[in-house]
Amino acid sequence: MSNSCRGEGEAMFGEPWQNLNDGLTYHDLIRPSDAGLTVIEYYSKKHKNSAPFQGWLQRIENKQIRLDGTVVMDPDTILRAGSELVYHRLPWKEPDAPYLLEILFEDNDLVALNKPSGLQVLPGGLFQQRTVLTQLEWRASKGTPLHQQPLPVPVHRLGRGTSGILLCAKTKFAKSRLAAFFADGTSAIGDKRYNNAELNTRRKISKIYRALASGVIDQDQVVIDQPIGLVKYPGVAKGLYVASPSGKPALSKVSILERDVKNSSTLVQVEIQSGRPHQIRIHLSFIGHPLLGDPLYIAGGQPSCFDPEFIDEIFAQDGGYRRPENPVPGDCGYHLHAHQLFLDHPTSNELIKIIAPLPSILQTENEHN
Numbered sequence: 280m281s282n283s284c285r286g287e288g289e290a291m292f293g294e295p296w297q298n299l300n301d302g303l304t305y306h307d308l309i310r311p312s313d314a315g316l317t318v319i320e321y322y323s324k325k326h327k328n329s330a331p332f333q334g335w336l337q338r339i340e341n342k343q344i345r346l347d348g349t350v351v352m353d354p355d356t357i358l359r360a361g362s363e364l365v366y367h368r369l370p371w372k373e374p375d376a377p378y379l380l381e382i383l384f385e386d387n388d389l390v391a392l393n394k395p396s397g398l399q400v401l402p403g404g405l406f407q408q409r410t411v412l413t414q415l416e417w418r419a420s421k422g423t424p425l426h427q428q429p430l431p432v433p434v435h436r437l438g439r440g441t442s443g444i445l446l447c448a449k450t451k452f453a454k455s456r457l458a459a460f461f462a463d464g465t466s467a468i469g470d471k472r473y474n475n476a477e478l479n480t481r482r483k484i485s486k487i488y489r490a491l492a493s494g495v496i497d498q499d500q501v502v503i504d505q506p507i508g509l510v511k512y513p514g515v516a517k518g519l520y521v522a523s524p525s526g527k528p529a530l531s532k533v534s535i536l537e538r539d540v541k542n543s544s545t546l547v548q549v550e551i552q553s554g555r556p557h558q559i560r561i562h563l564s565f566i567g568h569p570l571l572g573d574p575l576y577i578a579g580g581q582p583s584c585f586d587p588e589f590i591d592e593i594f595a596q597d598g599g600y601r602r603p604e605n606p607v608p609g610d611c612g613y614h615l616h617a618h619q620l621f622l623d624h625p626t627s628n629e630l631i632k633i634i635a636p637l638p639s640i641l642q643t644e645n646e647h648n
Contacts, residue, residue, distance in 0.1 A: 290382035294417050300408035302370040311360040318346065319354035321364070328516040338597075343367050369597055376409040384633050388453040388626050389446060390431045393635045396442040397611055400433050404609065411445060434458055438557060439609040443488070443617030443635040448625075456625035460484040461554055483623040488549045488559055489536075489641040491614040492568040496545045501533040503562040505580060507555040512582065514607050520556045522565045522580025529555040531562045537643050544571050546643060548618075557608060559615060570613035574606040582606065616641050 313321060322335040322344075330338065336354055338344060344351045345365045346358075358364075381393035392411065399406040402413075411433065419430045431447035434457040448454035460483040508526025512519035530552040537546040545568065549559050560570055565580035577583045584605045618641075620633045637646065 290385075291379050292382065292418050293379040293414050296373070296376065296378055296409050299370040299372055303368040303407055305366045305368070307364040307366075309358045309360055309362045309364065314358060314360040316358050317355045318344065318351050318358065318364070321358055322366070338366065341369075343369065371405075371597065373406055373409045376406065378409070378414060380411065380414055381635075383444065383635060384631065388450055388624070389448050389457070391620065391633045392445045392447065394437055394442055394445045394617075396440050399439045399609065400436050400445065404607075406439075406609075415447065435461060435554060436556070437617060438560070438615070440611035440613055441615045441617065442638065443615075444486070444620045444633055445617070446620065446622070453625040457484070460623070460625075482552075485621045486551055486554075486617055487619040488551065489614075489616045489618045489637060490547050490549055490559055490563065491571045491641060492545045492547050492563050493571045494543055494545065494568045495538050495540055496533075496535055496547070496566075496568055499535050501535075501566060503529075503531045503533065503566060505529065505562060505565045507558060507561055507580075513605060519582060519608065520561060521576075521582065522561050527555060529553045529558050529562065531559060533563070546641065560613065570615060572612040572614065574610045574612050575608060614638065614640055 307321075307325070309321075313325075316324075318339065319332070319335055322330075322338075323332040326335075339351055339354045342350045342352075343366060345367075346356060347362050375397075377395040377398050379395070380398075382390060383393050384391040394400070394411060398411060399409065400411045402408070402410050415431050419428045421428075429449045431449045432454060433445055433447050434454055435446060437443065437445055446457065448457055463483065505522050506524060506526035507520050507529045508523030509518035510521055510523070532550045532552065534548045534550075535545055536548055539545070547563070549563075551558055555561075557576070560573055560576050561580045563570060564573070564576040564578055567578045569576050569578060575582055582605070616635065616638060618635055618637060622631045622633070623629075624631055639647070
């Protein structure tokens, strides 16, 4: 086994964020089925998750939309099949986010990073530039044209508030192999094969997390197999993942490390046998012990607020919806860390163990000493 636990502070990289990002440009090719719509009809129907009707009018007035290379002045301009619409979202200052990343392991096929809490992995929402992917792109472009590094691509996600090991592939082969490893573990759960020996023999990748749960958990071990599904939720275009009887299978094995009766919290280790979004947050809240400080999930694996209001008249300066008042998945405040990862290397098949140093708050008393 290759153990790649580096000392804290080694192999760090990252560039400070620019004050404003570069803005975004969105291209739409008009299909025959959309011919005859006006520009405002097209955007307010096809991209209503981005902005309300009035917001799209504002963007047209700001001359941010072009049709076949010409600025659209009239929102009622009729669209023809084959035409191209281009919307330019103006540069904006993204919310604060850390930028330094630690390399835990790297070879020609993959790189494992220690992601800080508060940094988003891939572009989305307000974070289009302040992401792990941007830092990887900047790092890869630093060399001369002959010595530029291949661009690693994350093969799984960590929530913005989650810290720890993020695995990235450098080659198409490594990406496909790692994706297959993750899929294999999830399919085993779908087959309801919960026998530990069987799961462990099938899994070529396993992840172990540390978390601080609210309340005192009585049992020493808890296995949670609550399915996770999607529901509509304001401010989350694709929907919110919650505990749902009709959702997809998910399995988490929780081991209690320390109980703090005085502060009503429990330090736990969680091994996930599937990789559903926000799985640990949902599963621990489902059994009545949400992560301490989690602004979104409460007991039962549901969001703290289900108020579905979207007020079209209220929109941000760029025409889009204002950030919802309700908590959203990217909000931080909880303590969850991807601590250990065991992996069959995608090309050598060597078993690799990667460890991300623990934040102080997630260490046991013995680990503090």
